[in-house]
Amino acid sequence: MRISFERTGGFAGISKKTTVDTDTLPPDEAATLPRLVEIADLFRLPELITSPNPQSDRFQYKLTVEDNGKQHTVTVSEAALPGTLRPLIEWLQTVAQKK
Template sequence: MKWQRTLLIVFLCLCIIFKLQLAAYPAVNEIIQITLERTGGFAGITTTKIVNTANLPIDKANQLRQLIHNADFFNLPTNINSKPPHPDRFKYKIIVEKNGQRHTVVVNEEAVTRELQPLIKWVRDLEY
């Protein structure tokens, strides 16, 4: 009986700690949706990929959150273009929705920033 009481106390303590961690890191629970549309290229084919963190394993969802943060996505300009744009290159339209906030960035392939490139690659290559 004593071991059951000890086990219950340990369990309750873990529950409290877990809830405190979630409260301290609310981003773990926030739902983010990203849409990546790629147009252009030699064939002119359009592809669209939509990823929602609610449908991802926790580790993948956290990777996506970190990539969006690292790209400083919500502070990027709406259009990022190279001068002059090259024919037959890809153009990306990236839409991120988070906490009722929505931001769209359109970027030519040759103008993709060092910070934005890992996000595009991750979404493009994601299989789940």
């Protein structure tokens, strides 16, 4: 499984990008990623999740998941972030900071 993760926006407008691949992660992290994707039900989320009340200086996240020949991209604003997706976003941000 591979996820390309991009965070844009925020006060400074700094973009962060990272790609995480279970083939290159330590075993414990490689086991965590598929569980977080399953909890988020990522493959069933719409491609675009926006907030009815857009707010400036909020982050926007774009995730592209590739797994077993399937690919799905979700773009979500921080203000509209589903609770089920939050643990995956937080985990990806932590991994991105380590790189």
